[in-house]
Amino acid sequence: MATLEINDLHVTVETDGGPTEILRGVDLTVKQGETHAIMGPNGSGKSTLAYSLAGHPKYTVTGGSVKLDGEDVLEMSVDERARAGVFLAMQYPVEVPGVSVSNFLRTSATAIRGEAPKLRTWVKEVREAMERLSIDPAFAERNVNEGFSGGEKKRHEILQLELLKPQFAILDETDSGLDVDALRVVSEGVNRVREGGDVGTLLITHYTRILRYIKPDFVHVFAKGRIAESGGAELADKLEEEGYEEYVKGGATA
C-alpha cells in the first residue's frame, strides 16, 4: 500500500524582505485509502504545503523530506511528481488560452497513463465523468479555465481528479467560493474517487462545511507552519465550536 511520508518539512518563500519561512517542520503520513483533513486559519501555511508537495518553483524546501513509497519526491520535477501519482486540485487554477478542455484532459491522461487512452472508451469516460459532475458537454470545447465561474473551475479540477486517478490527491481549498449545490456535487466527485480505496486524500480547508460531505479519517490543525494538533473527525467538531483562536494566540502568525 502506497504511503506519502512528510518528515520535518521546512519551506521558505522569497519575499521583498528576503526569504521567509512558511513551513516549520511538518510531519504527516498519509496512506492510500485514508482521508486527512488539514484545517487552519488563513496564513497558517496550508496552501504552501499543498504547492510544495506538487513542486511549485516559488517555494524552496530548506529541510526535511517527502517520500512516496520510499522515493524522494523532492528530487522529482513537477511533472514527475504528477506521473508518480501526486495530484493537486488547485484553489486558483490558471487559464490556458487556446487550449480546449477536451484536448487538455486527453493530453494529461496520456502523460499520466503513459499512453494515449483509446479514443472510443475515452470519449465515453469523459462524457460520463462530466455528467456525474453536472458539467455541460459544451464545456469540453471551451478553453481551459477561460471565463469559467468559480464553481466551474472547481468542477473541472475534480473532473481531472476522477479521470487521472492519482494515488494521492491534495485538494487545496476546493470548497472555497462554492455554493451549497456546487459543494455537494464536488464533494460527491471526491467521494467517488475515495470509494475506490486507491487514493490517499489530503483535504485542505479553512471551513468545516465540506467535512459534512467528505468524512475524514484524521483531522489536523495547522498553525504557524506546522501541525499543532491531530485527532479524529471529532476534532473538526471542536473547531466548528471554538474556531482557531486557541491555535493562533500567543504569537504572531506567519
Place this chain on the structure above:
Amino acid sequence: MRPNPRRGGWSPPRPGKDLDLTQKASTTTAMAEAQNLPVGSNTTGAIAVAAESTTATRMSAPPSFDVADFPVPHGREEEWRFTPLDRLKGLHDGTAQATGTIKTDVSAPDGVTVESVPRDDARIGRAGKPIDRVAAQAFSSFEKATVVTVPKEAVLTEPVTVHLHGEGGVTYGHTVFDIGAFAEAVIVIDHTGDAVRSANVEFVLGDGAKVTFVSVQDWDDSAVHCSQHNALIGRDATFKSVVVTFGGGVVRLNPRVNYAGPGGEAELYGLYFTDSGQHQEHRLMVDHDAPNCRSNVAYKGALQGEDAHAVWIGDVLIQAAATGTDTYELNRNLVLTDGARVDSVPNLEIETGEIVGAGHASATGRFDDEQLFYLMARGLPESEARRIVVRGFFAELVQQIGLPELEERLITKIETELAASVA
C-alpha cells in the same frame, strides 16, 4: 478635436484591454500592458488627437510611385528605425539589380482571368501609392504586372492561388487583384525558396465584394522580402487578410487599407514565429477615410533564439469624414527565450469624436510560469507544456479567423514549427 464622451459616439472600453480614450485624450500616451516585459523589448504606443506627430508627418517623404521622390534611408527615419538596412541586399538604395528568378505558379478557377500587362495599364496603382523607398523601387522596377480579375457577382468556390518560389537573386513584381462588385474570393499567395523579393500587391474591391487574402511567408532563412499590400475597399465590401510569416531572413510587410465608400470592413490578422537571427516586421495602416467603416487588427507572434527580432507597427487614422468608425487593433507577443527582441507600436490618430469605438492593445510577455506549472502538475513534461501554451496562444487567433480549411493548414504549420523549435 478633443473627444467628448457626453456627445456620444464613444463605446465603453473593451474589458481590461483598451486605453480609456475619454481620460487620456490629450496628446500621446504610453501604452503599458506588459507582463514580465523581457529585457530589450519595447511596447509603446500612442493615441494622438490632432497632435503634431501623425502618421503623415512621421514619414520621411509623401507617398509616390517614383523611387526618386524618396531619399535613400539611413536607418534613423521613423519608418526605417527598426529595419536592418544592411541586410536588405540593396532593395533600399537602388543597387539591387533584377537578375534573379522566381518561379510563379498561378492557379485560378474558371471565370477568373489572369493577365500579364505592361506598366501603363490603367488598372495598376489604384489602391494606393508606395509609401517608402523600397516599395517605390519595386514599383519603378517591375517589367510586367499580373492582373487577376474576378468578375462581378462571381462567387468562387475554389481559391485563387499564387505560388512564388524563389530561385535566388533579386526580383521585383506587382500584382493587382481586381474584384468585381459582390464577387467573393479567397486568394492565397505562398512564398517559398530563396529570394530577394520586393513586390507590391493591390486589391481593388468593388461594392459588396468579399475577399479573404492569405499571404504565407515560408521562405528559406536566407530570403529577403519586402511588400506593400494595398486594399481599397468598396462600399459595404469586406476584406480579410491573414499574414503568416514563419520563414525568411528579413521580411518586411506593409498591409494597408483604404475605404472607397462607407460601410466597408477590414479584418487584418497575422501570425509570426520569429526564430534566431530572423527579422520579421509587419507595419499596418488602416486609413479610415469614409464613414461607418470597421476595422479589426490582430497580430500574434512568438519569438525564440538569439537575435530573433519582431516588429509590429499598427497605425490607425480616423479622418474627420470617418464618422461612425469602429476600430480595434491588437498585438501580442510571446517571448520564449532570452536574446529575442520585440518592438510593438500601436498608434491611433483621431480627427473626429463621432465614432462608435476605437482602441488598441499591445503586450509582450514571457511564458506564464503559472501556466507551465499547471500543465506540468498534470503530468506534462516541460517541453510539451511549453508547446501546448504556444499552440494555444496561436490557436486563439486561428479560431478567430474563422476559416476552417485555413485553420487546419495554420495549425499544421504551427505544429511543424513547434516540433522543430520549442524543445
